Amino acid sequence: RRMGIFLIPVVIIILFVSIYRNSNPVFNNVMNSVWEFIDEYILAVFDHVDVLLLITFLFFIALSNLVYMRVALAKLVKRDEVADDSLSRVRKQRVTVYSAKRPNNTSLKNEYRAGVFLLITLNAFILLLNIIDIDTVWISFTWQGQYLKQFVHEGTYLLILSILISIGLVLYYFRGNLNFYSKNKTLKYLSYAWLAQNAVLALSVGMRNYRYIQHFSLAYKRIGVIIFLVLTLYGLYTVFIKVRHRRSSFYLFRANTYAMLVLLVATSVVNWDNVIARYNFAHSNQSFLHLNFMCRLGDSALPILNKPAAEMDAIEKVQRENFFFEEDYMDAAGYKLFVARRIDSFKYEWEHKSIWEWNWAEYAAYRDLIK
Numbered sequence: 001r002r003m004g005i006f007l008i009p010v011v012i013i014i015l016f017v018s019i020y021r022n023s024n025p026v027f028n029n030v031m032n033s034v035w036e037f038i039d040e041y042i043l044a045v046f047d048h049v050d051v052l053l054l055i056t057f058l059f060f061i062a063l064s065n066l067v068y069m070r071v072a073l074a075k076l077v078k079r080d081e082v083a084d085d086s087l088s089r090v091r092k093q094r095v096t097v098y099s100a101k102r103p104n105n106t107s108l109k110n111e112y113r114a115g116v117f118l119l120i121t122l123n124a125f126i127l128l129l130n131i132i133d134i135d136t137v138w139i140s141f142t143w144q145g146q147y148l149k150q151f152v153h154e155g156t157y158l159l160i161l162s163i164l165i166s167i168g169l170v171l172y173y174f175r176g177n178l179n180f181y182s183k184n185k186t187l188k189y190l191s192y193a194w195l196a197q198n199a200v201l202a203l204s205v206g207m208r209n210y211r212y213i214q215h216f217s218l219a220y221k222r223i224g225v226i227i228f229l230v231l232t233l234y235g236l237y238t239v240f241i242k243v244r245h246r247r248s249s250f251y252l253f254r255a256n257t258y259a260m261l262v263l264l265v266a267t268s269v270v271n272w273d274n275v276i277a278r279y280n281f282a283h284s285n286q287s288f289l290h291l292n293f294m295c296r297l298g299d300s301a302l303p304i305l306n307k308p309a310a311e312m313d314a315i316e317k318v319q320r321e322n323f324f325f326e327e328d329y330m331d332a333a334g335y336k337l338f339v340a341r342r343i344d345s346f347k348y349e350w351e352h353k354s355i356w357e358w359n360w361a362e363y364a365a366y367r368d369l370i371k
Contacts, residue, residue, distance in 0.1 A: 005110050009118030012169065016122055016162055023158040026132045083250035108177055112187060115173040119190035122169075126197045133204040143215050145324060152212040156225060159205050163232055166198045167239050171249065179246045191243050195236050202232050217280040217287045220272070227267055234259050271361055273298035277305055284315045288323050291330040295338045299346050300361035303368035305339050312336055343369060 021028040170191050178184055209225045238255045241247055277297055280289055281304070297305060307315075312332040330338070350366045 085251040273301040277301040291335040
């Protein structure tokens with residue numbers, strides 16, 4: 001068990017380095033030189049060990065505990081009823097052969113030392129990653145007509161995953177009596193730095209998403225990334241409050257659930273199809289206009305999608321001058337034909353709908369189309 005306390009941080013460090021390497025090619029090049037040295041002089045002893053098989057075996061042993069050692073739902077309900085925002089200290093004691101009951105502080109100190117070692121190492125890695133991201137994504141980024149899918153999609157998903165794991169890591173170390181350990185200031189300050197650097201990482205994800213929107217217009221997932229990043233930044237803030245003021249996990253669950261509920265309700269009020277249609281056409285002189293995607297937006301956006309032929313021809317001319325992609329996309333004539341068929345179908349369906357199918361967005365679209 002004592003060896004595991006120090007082994008787990010090493011595994012977590014390897015996990016984060018792998019995520020950062022796959023999300024940033026510059027960071028990957030830096031780590032490649034380090035890895036070549038480790039591979040040549042240290043990891044040679046593992047040539048005859050199937051490491052992936054061992055990791056898989058240990059992972060599914062842990063997963064089986066969740067499957068076969070389930071907690072009754074009634075117990076969870078009871079815990080929810082008595083939950084509190086503030087943490088209270090629980091003193092654990094053990095009986096030894098040589099003495100009466102006495103507090104067991106050794107495991108707490110070992111966990112503290114492991115946490116300090118882990119967070120110092122991870123803060124160093126994420127600092128390097130943030131410096132690279134600020135340089136390559138914030139300052140020195142230049143678009144040269146290439147696709148940005150790898151730049152945005154893969155990097156964004158991996159960095160979001162790393163932020164979520166980072167939150168879980170801080171929650172693990174501040175889940176119990178380490179909150180009340182008298183010499184935990186170093187671990188707290190390292191956790192603050194870790195959370196702050198993850199906030200910078202989240203902003204870098206936002207900047208990647210902004211670059212994508214800037215050159216390839218709005219889409220559903222790009223809006224979803226913005227909403228998710230807002231929740232992520234708020235989640236990092238609540239974790240900071242938890243560590244600083246010794247809040248309970250119930251506080252985190254309650255605060256973030258309310259934030260998610262409020263944000264989802266607020267964003268559901270917006271007609272995103274109309275927002276996407278207006279924004280993308282307004283920026284078609286500088287951003288790529290994906291007509292295959294645009295012509296399939298919701299029925300409520302049909303009045304905006306129904307552009308005159310002359311305007312579509314002018315947009316197509318600008319698009320061909322600014323963007324040179326190998327993939328063939330829908331042209332202006334095909335777009336106009338597709339949208340015209342959709343409008344005819346929408347008018348017919350709306351006129352034959354019952355009162356129970358009425359909604360304001362489609363009513364407003366139908367009213368604009370018959371003018």
